[in-house]
Amino acid sequence: MAVRKFKPVTPGQRHKIIGTFEDITASVPEKSLVYGKRSTGGRNNTGKMTVRYMGGGHKKKYRLVDFKREKDGVPAVVKTIEYDPNRSARIALLFYADGEKRYIIAPNGLQVGATLMSGEDAAPEVGNALPLANIPVGTVIHNIEMRPGQGAKLVRSAGNFAQLTSREGSYCVIKLPSGETRQILSACKATVGSVGNSDHALEQSGKAGRSRWLGRRPHNRGVVMNPHDHPMGGGEGRQSGGHPRSRKGLYAKGLKTRAPKKLSNKYIIERANKK
Numbered sequence: 001m002a003v004r005k006f007k008p009v010t011p012g013q014r015h016k017i018i019g020t021f022e023d024i025t026a027s028v029p030e031k032s033l034v035y036g037k038r039s040t041g042g043r044n045n046t047g048k049m050t051v052r053y054m055g056g057g058h059k060k061k062y063r064l065v066d067f068k069r070e071k072d073g074v075p076a077v078v079k080t081i082e083y084d085p086n087r088s089a090r091i092a093l094l095f096y097a098d099g100e101k102r103y104i105i106a107p108n109g110l111q112v113g114a115t116l117m118s119g120e121d122a123a124p125e126v127g128n129a130l131p132l133a134n135i136p137v138g139t140v141i142h143n144i145e146m147r148p149g150q151g152a153k154l155v156r157s158a159g160n161f162a163q164l165t166s167r168e169g170s171y172c173v174i175k176l177p178s179g180e181t182r183q184i185l186s187a188c189k190a191t192v193g194s195v196g197n198s199d200h201a202l203e204q205s206g207k208a209g210r211s212r213w214l215g216r217r218p219h220n221r222g223v224v225m226n227p228h229d230h231p232m233g234g235g236e237g238r239q240s241g242g243h244p245r246s247r248k249g250l251y252a253k254g255l256k257t258r259a260p261k262k263l264s265n266k267y268i269i270e271r272a273n274k275k
Helices: 198-202 208-213 263-267
Strands: 003-005 017-019 034-036 061-063 076-082 091-096 101-105 129-131 140-142 152-154 162-168 171-175 181-185 189-192 268-270
Touching: 017 198, 076 101, 152 189, 181 263, 263 268
Parallel strands: none
Antiparallel strands: 003 017, 034 061, 076 091, 091 101, 129 189, 140 162, 140 189, 162 171, 171 181, 181 268
């Protein structure tokens, strides 16, 4: 995966940096694994705007991605690697030996024609999904479950990876991309390797219109509003607005929003690195 820089022929191309798409092998998704996705535009079921700065954007089709990988012991061949408009990572289409087709998140280094496997007997190789108990300590992993059989919840975006650092009884200690170290049950599944499309972080849109294509409308700052509209609004001339806070008055920077008695706190060994 690489990125393309453009000559500044137009103002929009001066700072434009996008991926090359050279790893993508198919332009049309598998029809049986796709359904139409309705965009809300930030409106609820009564038509009232509940989320600001959303609307427009290109029409998308949702690809059904298999995050559970519960077809244990059935080999699957990677048929294509495709673009997915709903996530930053690429997806891979698997053809299982029993005839079923499924999408998975494409890990870094996965090639078309590779054979993948899931389950306790699978080898700890790139793209294979197996319980944490069967993965060697020090292995780079992604697509991690938080509860057995729930499906992967952690480490799914482009270029991300976690590391299995140690084992403590029935738990494994995982170092997450944020820097947080936490315990996860050894029965939970994870996929070996890091998520592909790692150059996604290097991309630059180049122009405001690309945000509109993604369904993002112009975002107004609170300090430019009136006091009636925002806690940080008002004042003669340019005022700083006081402490950064949301429209509802909740502090935006420095205030811890995690519940102090959250049940999963006991599994967190070390909190995420502070920026």
